[in-house]
Amino acid sequence: MNISELQKARYAYQPKLPAVLQKDVKNITVALGEPTEAVADAADVKKLFANTYGQPVARFEEGTNAGAGKKINVGVILSGGQAPGGHNVIAGLYDGIKKGNKESKLYGFKGGPSGIIEGDYVEFTDEFIDAYRNTGGFDIIGSGRTKLETEEQFKKSLAVCKKIGVSAVVVIGGDDSNTNAALLGEWFKAQGEDIQVIGCPKTIDGDLKNEHIETSFGFDTATKTFAELIGNIEKDSNSAKKYWHFIKLMGRSASHIALECALQTQPNFCIISEEVEEKKMTLAQVVEDIVKVIVKRAEKGCNFGVGLVPEGLIEFIPEVGALISELNDLLAHEAEYYATLNGFDDQAEFINRKLSRDSSYVYSSLPVEIQKQLIMDRDPHGNVQVSRIETEKLLIQMVEERLNEMKVKGEFKGKFSALAHFFGYEGRCAFPSNFDSDYCYTLGFSAFLLISAGLTGYISNVSGLECPAGEWKAGGCPLTMMMNMEQRHGSMKPVIKKALVELDGKPFKAFAEQRDVWAVETAFTFPGAIQYYGPDEVCNQPTKTLALEKGGCCGGEAKKGCCCC
Ligand code: FBP
Secondary structure (H helix, E strand, O other): OOOOOOHHHHHOOOOOOOOOHHHHHHHHHEEOOOOOOOOOOOOHHHOOOOOOOOOOOOEEOOOOOOOOOOOEEEEEEEEEOOOOOOHHHHHHHHHHHHHOOOEEEEEOOOOOOHHHHHOOOEEEOOHHHHHHOOOOOOOOOOOOOOOOOHHHHHHHHHHEEEEEEEEEEEEEHHHHHHHHHHHHHHHHHOOOOOOEEEEEEEEOOOOOOOOOOOOOOHHHHHHHHHHHHHHHHHHHHHOOOOOOOEEEEEOOOOOOHHHHHHHHHHOOOOOHHHHHHHHOOOHHHHHHHHHHHHHHHOOOOOOEEEEEEEEOOHHHHHHHHHHHHHHHHHHHHHHHHHHHOOHHHHHHHHHHHHOOOHHHHHHHHHHHHHHHOOOOOOOOOOOOHHHHHHHHHHHHHHHHHHHHHHHOOOOOOOOOEEEEEEOOOHHOOOOOOHHHHHHHHHHHHHHHHHHHOOOOOEEEEOOOOOOOHHOOOOEEEHHHHEEEEEEOOOOOEEEOOOOOOOOOHHHHHHHHHHHHHHHOOOOOOOOOOOOOOHHHHHOOOHHHHHHHHOOOOOOOOOOOOOOOO
């Protein structure tokens, strides 16, 4: 295999661990807090998780760990979309397991959750793991989006675990995948099987967070990668002065990625889906807001600019959100008949007949390409695949139409020439930043410690992330405390509640305070590429979202290398 010089250098990078995890694993114990409650719909969640509901939060501290030296076999799954740092979670888990007992084994289930069902796995060795340390991608074992939820899938998983003597499974995934982890852990317990299940918070979307999980891994690297690209486009736009760039950014639901990138690059506009929903804006109003920015800049002679569009926007526009929710139910309930329809015309006719009057009106008013994209297959969790809906192109088209109308009336005298971009896959497998390398390694190492403490139905968590890694605190939080009931595939299911952008949160407020200036001025900033070697201020800073949410690490004293000053 050909290896780049950076890859060689990254192999040698030693991820930083919190002080408490630097001790001998036999001297790290778990302190348990008070029982916990689900974030909402507690009674329903409790009923469905009779064996794992309400467990206490766990925190690592110095003390005897009697379970650490036990010989164990652990299986690990990478689930859902790729996120930088996944390999380091596995490396941290592997190192923890081997520190506990050299005879213990780590197996990787291949291709996502389907690997545990089908018994497709590989055993990790030192040499194998070393070839993936501090690298991006999930190619070590691959990933997948199979939803683990049926009795049959659980039985097959159990048989595979028994065959290879696996007594603990670690699921590295986002909200849906960790919901799978919780279901599997509960099912094992209900069967009286001694197989633990531990989750790890992954997703570039940044929407798997709460008071215990400060950020999901991958968000740091992915947003820094996108911000670099946006900064480059801003430079190009300000050099040529002839294009408007509409950049759609991944983030299936929440707008954390778009918001973080806006804070890093100061574009002329950035739509935040959560605000659109809160203000109950129509698609036409979203377009009108963009048009205002373009007209104002044109009046200053600036017929160019950059705007950010979150991938999930379309679902947050109330009228389109209602349409998508009706479509989801319709496609789930009428799947059999729908499958017999031939071609888009028949499908559209059927859909329009079945939709409510309002939704049918909204559906038919959308361009045909978008209509087709809205009825494409749902993912295995019942979500519409927003990455395949070309919202950025839809907005360009609508903005153009509106500006043409204004031109005729003499209300717009500028020029509008727009280019569409979509950044998502570009950032999901980047070399993890130092932050993600350290964070992921700590998450994996902590997953081993949770296993050694005999816990199940937990997600590995690390806090104090705005501080240097040595000061981080690590532990686990019960998966059921993050759950509520939501409509999926036409029925109510227990799922981990997504963390959306909070409009009264510090990151949004920081953006809202400055966006009117960014709209008119050319206030672009250029973050440049992620740096792995060099001064702390350049290489070891968390995202602006994290720094703002945590209020910085220096308490206002502006320490050298501080993330917030
Ligand atoms: P996860 O929630 O699984 O981490 O995936 C996030 C994501 O990258 C979204 O931002 C995007 O909409 C989606 O995955 C794309 O999925 P796919 O890789 O299946 O095209």
